Amino acid sequence: LAKTTQPISMDSYEGQEVNITCSHNNIATNDYITWYQQFPSQGPRFIIQGYKTKVTNEVASLFIPADRKSSTLSLPRVSLSDTAVYYCLVVRYSSASKIIFGSGTRLSIRP
Amino acid sequence: KAGVTQTPRYLIKTRGQQVTLSCSPISGHRSVSWYQQTPGQGLQFLFEYFSETQRNKGNFPGRFSGRQFSNSRSEMNVSTLELGDSALYLCASSLEGHSNQPQHFGDGTRLSIL
Numbered sequence: 717l718a719k720t721t722q723p724i725s726m727d728s729y730e731g732q733e734v735n736i737t738c739s740h741n742n743i744a745t746n747d748y749i750t751w752y753q754q755f756p757s758q759g760p761r762f763i764i765q766g767y768k769t770k771v772t773n774e775v776a777s778l779f780i781p782a783d784r785k786s787s788t789l790s791l792p793r794v795s796l797s798d799t800a801v802y803y804c805l806v807v808r809y810s811s812a813s814k815i816i817f818g819s820g821t822r823l824s825i826r827p
Numbered sequence: 828k829a830g831v832t833q834t835p836r837y838l839i840k841t842r843g844q845q846v847t848l849s850c851s852p853i854s855g856h857r858s859v860s861w862y863q864q865t866p867g868q869g870l871q872f873l874f875e876y877f878s879e880t881q882r883n884k885g886n887f888p889g890r891f892s893g894r895q896f897s898n899s900r901s902e903m904n905v906s907t908l909e910l911g912d913s914a915l916y917l918c919a920s921s922l923e924g925h926s927n928q929p930q931h932f933g934d935g936t937r938l939s940i941l
Contacts, residue, residue, distance in 0.1 A: 750929070760919075
């Protein structure tokens, strides 16, 4: 599975748009890009998943360029409650549900 | 629809003891995976069960074992506990266990070893 690299931490302010970029240079054809969010003492929560171009849901957008070697999670108009750790993962469609988590990005939102 | 339920939420044990943790997946989900989370090592995959069979396993010693029942509920057992086993143990379920299906996590069992 492709290794991912993302910033260790980021800071932003309430109301701003936050973009977290993840690089996955060795992504394979069958791989999908998935993002999870985790609050302290809680399990990770699925945010969004994509294969190419752009995916949008009610909480975030995911931008994936044509070469798929990187992706950007975009959180519009963040609030204090978006302070959390965000994990970028590359997952492969297979019968095995083994997910490799990286170190994640610790996002801190200030008032 | 109820989420993934893990019991107990907190547990304190001493070295050498054994422990059993329980996980009830979302109704209809057949795949259950277990993870260990520590400040030093982050989130690490332990194993995955599907239809009562262990389908995938991480790099943990044999002291860590699990099983899945016919109703998809799963248990994880750790024998001969060591101080380093102190961690948050997370269970996740998904429909069929394919890696591109979102996994739904419980809030974990925090195990402390004295």
